[in-house]
Amino acid sequence: MSAEEARAQAGHVVVVGGGIAGLAAAHRLLDRGARVTVLEAADRVGGKLLPGEIAGVRVDLGAESILARRPEAVALARETGLADRLTPPATASASIWTRDALRPMPKGHVMGVPGTAAALSGLLTEEGLARIEREAELPPTEVGEDVAVGEYVAGRLGREVVDRLVEPLLGGVYAGDAYRLSMRSAVPQLFEAARTHSSLTEAVRAIQARTAAAPRQGGPVFTGIEGGVGRLPLAVAESVRARGGEIALGTPATALRRTPEGWRITAGERELTADAVVVALPAGPAAALLRAEAPAAAAELSGVEYASMALITLAYRRRDTALPEGSGFLVPPADGRAIKAATFASRKWGWIAEEDPELLVLRTSVGRYGESEILGRDDAGLVALSRRDLRTATGLSAEPVATRVTRWDDGLPQYPVGHHARVARIRAHLAALPGLAVCGAAYDGVGIPACVASAHAAVEKLGADLTGVPENKRHPVPSAQAGAGE
Structure with a gap:
């Protein structure tokens, strides 16, 4: 047959x-x-997942990367003829824009939850650092059937950790509020570890130890696709x-x-x-x-429920820009900025830079759960807000040669x-x-x-x-x- x-x-x-x-x-x-x-x-x-272009260069106007350590999406790309198009980021060193400075993203955390206070100086106050060091002395906290990430982490490590570290990372994934988001659904490995460890920092270190002891998987943590994930x-x-x-x-x-x-x-x-x-x-x-x-x-x-967001893509002449190192930065909502993240796309993805070496493409994102005022602005207003925050964070004051706003109304389900x-x-x-x-x-x-x-x-x-x-x-x-x- x-x-x-x-x-x-x-x-x-x-x-x-x-x-x-x-x-x-x-x-x-x-x-x-x-x-x-x-x-x-x-x-x-x-x-x-939406491919597009700006100033003649192909870009993503939706999601831009794939978690490669989970096999399903990479396997689907390979099965559909994209194996030779899979490409890791050229750089993955991101920062956090907090307390009026771009500070390196700390290592050794699980969705922003640290296992130690080391390397957090500048991100947290002395009081916040001391709170992390004393966490193991607290009596155990039950997570029950579920608990809000922010509530649990703040109770163990203090609100600073949530507001300065957890919120920007969770906001980038869910555009949500850490004090509402389910730990069981949004950070399941942390939820399971918290059920079996009396200390949250101990639970984080246990996750890190298991990851280090696991057989090495080849390739990057994240990957993109030449021409865009779209x-x-x-x-x-x-x-x-x-x-x-x-x-x-x-x-x-x-x-x-x-x-x-x-x-x-x-x-x-x-x-x-x-x-x-x-x-x-x-x-x-x-x-x-x-x-x-x-x-x-x-x-x-x-x-x-769903959260809405918008992506603002901007193209500059490379000769007019002098950005800091790295692939971009995240922004804690506690600092009151308009944008929640910025990606230096031409630096992060080599294929964008190769398409036009004289062009520098950036993109910012705005919009979190419950926010309506920012997203109510027109496209020109969102571009202006993005340029203002980029200028404050990086000193970028040049005029873009092209801009593009992509709105994702009710784009991300809340957990x-x-x-x-x-x-x-x-x-x-x-x-x-x-x-x-x-x-x-x-x-x-x-x-x-x-x-x-x-x-x-x-x-x-x-x-x-x-x-x-x-x-x-x-x-x-x-x-x-x-x-x-x-």
Whole structure:
């Protein structure tokens, strides 16, 4: 039997959402022999991974790097023809802009939580340093089923550690508030270590010791892709199409109903039947789609909050700039600055510098959970705020040759205390519905590898629903109709 004949007899799966999670699910489903249709409401794939350009140089307008120590995203890049495009940062030495100076990012921490006060002088006051040294004398603190990162760390090491170290790092990942974010969901290795150690600094040192003792993994901690991480979803989509999968752009799914034979999906002018469905949408749209068939799961998803942010990309003539060393800096919200981070993109990624050696590309980010005033400004206002903070932090006063603002409204799901339990309840509600799974950043992690892993877990959850579909329950894949959007 040919591959085409085998696929014709396999189950049909509809993936709702063409971000990296949905595309990774489609890619894995094709590996399993399923027929796949991806429905994407936008006119492009990729979600928060967006390639773009400024002043003729390719850049990322969304996420720019991949955690390489987790294998899922790197493996997907290799499987879709990007192996020779994977490239580590040219420099990874970042700083923290705090107390009116750029100070080197300390080593020996877990998401900003230090194992010792060494090398923190200048970042913390003498009182703050002394608090860390005395932490082991405190009685043990129970973490229970979950606890806020900021609450727990401040109770053990003082608020300075949270405000000056933890907040800028967590803000860069989640755009969230450390005093709300779940330690179990946002920093799981620290949560597990805190459950088994009476001292937080001891728990951090134990994590570091395990990391040092583990077999060395080759390669960098983070990696990028030549031309931008935004190339990854394009490569996955190309692979999906090349193997017979359909990707319908401009085609939002508006209704999902269970039938005796499987599922019926309404998408614009199309009516599709499927043996299984993967919902790879942000929490709000997922809740709307699931409300009719899974009201309890939809109610839980409706409670997931999101933070909005914006990225400001600026291009300068290199001869007009004199930046400090390193790849950029993070900014604690305690200092009252507008930006929360700055990346010296041309210095961090060699391929950007090679595209135009006379150009220097920087980018800043603004926006945290609960902030609305800054993001309410127009693009020119955000550029002005970024330039003001860059001038104060680095002395950069030159006029940029080009600027670009990319807004990510409701871009990052928040993981407050209890998020892990919420996700468990969602999955328990969906377990009663054969042939239905969810994946994406709203569940087990917002990074690219976590989203890919979530997609793979969704495919595994479907399991037997994808094979052995009786002949009288198979449905032909609907042909493309008006409104498919491609």
